[in-house]
Amino acid sequence: MRYGATILSVTGILLTACATLNPTPPVPISEVVSLSKSGAPSEQVISRIGRTIYAPRGSDFGKLAALGVQPQVLDFIQTRFVNDVELLTRAYVQGESRGGCRDCFPQLLDLANLASGGNGMAAEQTGGRRTGGGRPPGVPTWVPNATSTAFRNAPGLSIDEIARRAATGVPAEQLVAQIRGSRLEGVIAQGVIATGQISFGTRSSVGLPGSRLAQLRTQGVPDPVLDAIQEQYLAQFIEFQRQRFRAGMRV
Numbered sequence: 001m002r003y004g005a006t007i008l009s010v011t012g013i014l015l016t017a018c019a020t021l022n023p024t025p026p027v028p029i030s031e032v033v034s035l036s037k038s039g040a041p042s043e044q045v046i047s048r049i050g051r052t053i054y055a056p057r058g059s060d061f062g063k064l065a066a067l068g069v070q071p072q073v074l075d076f077i078q079t080r081f082v083n084d085v086e087l088l089t090r091a092y093v094q095g096e097s098r099g100g101c102r103d104c105f106p107q108l109l110d111l112a113n114l115a116s117g118g119n120g121m122a123a124e125q126t127g128g129r130r131t132g133g134g135r136p137p138g139v140p141t142w143v144p145n146a147t148s149t150a151f152r153n154a155p156g157l158s159i160d161e162i163a164r165r166a167a168t169g170v171p172a173e174q175l176v177a178q179i180r181g182s183r184l185e186g187v188i189a190q191g192v193i194a195t196g197q198i199s200f201g202t203r204s205s206v207g208l209p210g211s212r213l214a215q216l217r218t219q220g221v222p223d224p225v226l227d228a229i230q231e232q233y234l235a236q237f238i239e240f241q242r243q244r245f246r247a248g249m250r251v
Helices: 003-020 029-037 042-049 058-066 071-093 111-116 148-153 159-167 172-180 190-195 210-218 223-249
Strands: 156-158 183-185
Touching: 029 042, 029 058, 029 111, 042 071, 058 071, 058 111, 058 210, 058 223, 071 210, 071 223, 148 223, 156 159, 159 172, 159 210, 159 223, 172 223, 183 223, 210 223
Parallel strands: 156 183
Antiparallel strands: none
């Protein structure tokens, strides 16, 4: 019975249409920082973000926190990003596309240019058709491609354990390698992938909040390690969603 697949396809088309119809120009992250520094409440900062979807690296959350961006705003930025990655994965599995509309995709950041008066946005924003590498179009190229087999066979590694290893002096390069060869625990329902018991909802939960990544930076976790955590988390999340939507198409 393909009724479920039809519903998913129609839903995906509607979501894609909404995303690409008259997209508003992205709000530079510098405005989020400025508003946060002024002492504006988190609700006002989030309202200013509007429809913009940022694509932060793991270390960006700690950098934004150091610039005065509140935890609630960091969580909103991460949730908005992960939610859109879910939609991009759905479109990829179902053969749909947002086209090459640059403003319709998550916006890459370059927070280093804030110090010289820049707007914190990357000069080169990857268009929807140019990501490649097995990623859904629109997903940043720094997100690695991965497979469920690799995740099932990989040893588990929790965020708390990563923080502990960093605190005991494990070199950043070694920690990054360990993360890339592991399955992050406690951030995605890995058992759902393994057993095939897929459940559907409007959005998956975000198991790695932006404020948690910012907290890890204050605990001394190096920036390359934070970037690796975000990369691995998104790779696992995408693979989970691939299987989820493929299962729905077979219903």
